[in-house]
Amino acid sequence: MSDITFTWLYNQHKLHLRPIVEGPASFSTIQATELKDPTExxxxxxxxxxxxxxxxxxxxEFFLYTQALAHAGVQGIGFGTGLTFSEVPPELITAVQAHGLALFEVPRATAFTSIINAVTTELTRIEHNQQFALHRxxxxxxxxxxxxxxxxxxxxxxxxxxxxxxxDSHGAAVSTYRPRRGGLDALPAAVDVATATVATTSGARTVKRKDGTSVATITNQLVTPHQQRFALAVNSETKFNSYSRALIRHLAGLTGVLLHHTDARTHRTLGALALATALDSSPAAPLAEAFGAxxxxxSVQLLCLTSDSADRLHKALEHAERTGTEYFALALPGAAVLAFASDAPIEPRQLFGRATSHLRFALSEPLPWQELSADLLTRLTAYANAQPLGQWSVLNEEGPQWLHSTAVQDALTQRRTELLGALHDYDDIHHADLARTLRVYALADAHLGSAATELGVHRxxxxxxxxxIEELCHIDLxxxxxxxEVVVLCVSAG
Known part of the structure; x- marks a missing residue:
């Protein structure tokens, strides 16, 4: 339930309310009653x-009346004058001060329904805004x-x-990142719930600290299909409202989904580690065991996929993971390399779904995993970058090998800086997309329609x-x- 401040209420000048006793800062609803004991x-x-x-x-008897209201959690009293009482009774003022409630005078000209309608409208507005904020x-x-x-x-x-x-159930933190606020750390609460022998410890509670402040805690126990037990804990110095609780429930649901795939993700991670290690060091028994699995x-085949859009690349890999296909993956800047068993049928559209048409692909010939190298990945990535969108082919080693020599790469890097540096500077300052546009336009052989389709903009x-681009780079496309020249520079850069 949302709260409205008394300050807001008193600022509704058309109601002509007069504050008399300051009490709580806010309230959550308003009602009119003439019962002697309305607490029920x-x-x-x-x-x-x-x-x-x-x-x-x-x-x-205003004293007992106010006492009962305070015990029922009422925040304040609006007293109407001009009918039963010509002014706010001093007995009521004394009683309200004694019990810590707010008190304000409602003049005879102001109908109670006017106040109730104003409050209801404001509560509706706040509720709508909070619903929208929760959705976001x-x-x-x-x-x-x-x-x-x-x-x-x-x-x-x-x-x-x-x-x-x-x-987790062993008392270890699962996430390497755990936000802390105001000196609070939610890990102890999560450990208590995760390691509890009885699976009934999820819930909400408030604990008072030695300094007199309170800590609100919500915990959720999560059990995966493999009967692994985890706990999510959230600590706050302010009380959780209904929207915070709803967001925490949503967080618990997302956490459960991610933890559900822990085994598969661990397998992928270990595979990526094996692949990365193979590129940087000599073969070792653990690597042989990993690739043997x-x-x-x-023997493996490498499939390199590249994209100018990190989001499309991410969606493609997500789709591949959902297919259940066995592979090891290594992320590269703007690309990814997947290692499959040499006899595995590889069909990009089946693996990557609708994202396929926005990617470029290159496939290696089957080779022993010991022959994996950084040089192979460089050649595979460059070859993928030169492919048309949505199409793939096997790496053709009969291509221009001179592109891969160190001297040529150094020369290309220098020329790339000279020609394209102005574009990158312009993009950084103006949040433009000129460098990517040049690459797509050049690879599309200056075809406006093809470049517009790939970039998702008008011709x-x-x-x-x-x-x-021609103005900044002083070139004629x-x-x-x-x-x-631009094609060579872009493709060789990956």
Whole structure:
């Protein structure tokens, strides 16, 4: 339930309310009643509007009336004058001060319904805004979850303004990143729940610290299909409202989904580690065992996929993971390399779904895993970058090998800096996309329609960008020799 401040209420000048006694800062609802003891029908956090009809002849009973309201969680009293009482009774003022409630005068000209309508309208507005904010927060958590558990927990701490942690049944932190707030750390609470012998310890509680402040804690116990037990804990110095609780439930659901795939992700991670290690060091027994688990004859095929869009590349890899296909993966800047068993049928569209048409591919011949090298990945990535969108072919080693020599690469790097440096500077300052546009336009052989389709913009936009590129780089892209140079520079850079 949302709260409204008394300051807001008093600032509704058309109501002509006069504050008399300062009390709590806010309230959550408002109601009118003339019962002598309305506590059975009042809600916690409410303001009670009354004319004092039941106390016309016994104003001394205002003390017991106010005491009962305070015990029922009422925050304040709006007292109507001009009918039963010409002014706010001093007995009521004394009683309200004694019990810590707020008190304000409602003049006869102001109808109680006017106050109730104003409050109801404001509560509706606040509720709508909070619902919208919750929806946006859930969307941001969804986006973070796509990047993994650490990113999800980091974003959750930011959205909730709280300490967040996950622990397993051994009492160890699952996420390497755990947000802390105001000296709070949620890991101890997560460990308590995860290591508990009885699976009934999830819930919410508030604990008072030695300094007098309170800590609100919500814990959720999560059990995967493999009966692995985890616990999510959130600590905050402020009380969780219904929207915070809803967001925490959403967080627990996303966490459960990620933990559900722990085994598969561990397999992928170990595979990626094996692949990366193989590229940097000599063969070792653990690597042989890892590649043996992927391919009985320890021969593999590498599939390199590249994209100008990190989001499309990520979606493609997500789709591949959902197919259940066995592979090891290694992420590269703007690309990924997947190692499959040499006899595995590889069909990009089946692996990567609709993202296939936005990617470029290159496939190696089957080879022993011991022959994997950084040089092979460089050649494979360059070959993939030269392919048309959505198409793939086997790496052709009969291509221009001179591109891969150190001297040529150094010369190309220097020329690339000279020609394209201005574009990168312009993109950084103006958040433009000229460097990527040049690459796509050159690889599309100056075809405006093809470049526009790949970049998702209108052909007129491509035409305007090309004119700006020619101005900044002092080149003429209508010249096929110039375009050929750009193609070589872009492809060799990956």
């Amino acid at each position: 029908f009042t809600a916690r956090g409410a303001i009670v509007l009354t004319l004092g009809l039941a106390f016309e002849s016994t104003p001394s 927060q859930q969307e941001r958590l969804n986006q973070a979850a796509a990047q993994g558990l650490d990113a999800l927990i980091a974003q959750a701490g930011k959205e909730l303004g709280a300490a967040v942690a996950i622990a 992927l391919s009985p004859d320890r 007129h936009t491509i035409r305007a960008r090309v004119a700006k 209508s010249d096929p020799v110039t375009r050929a």
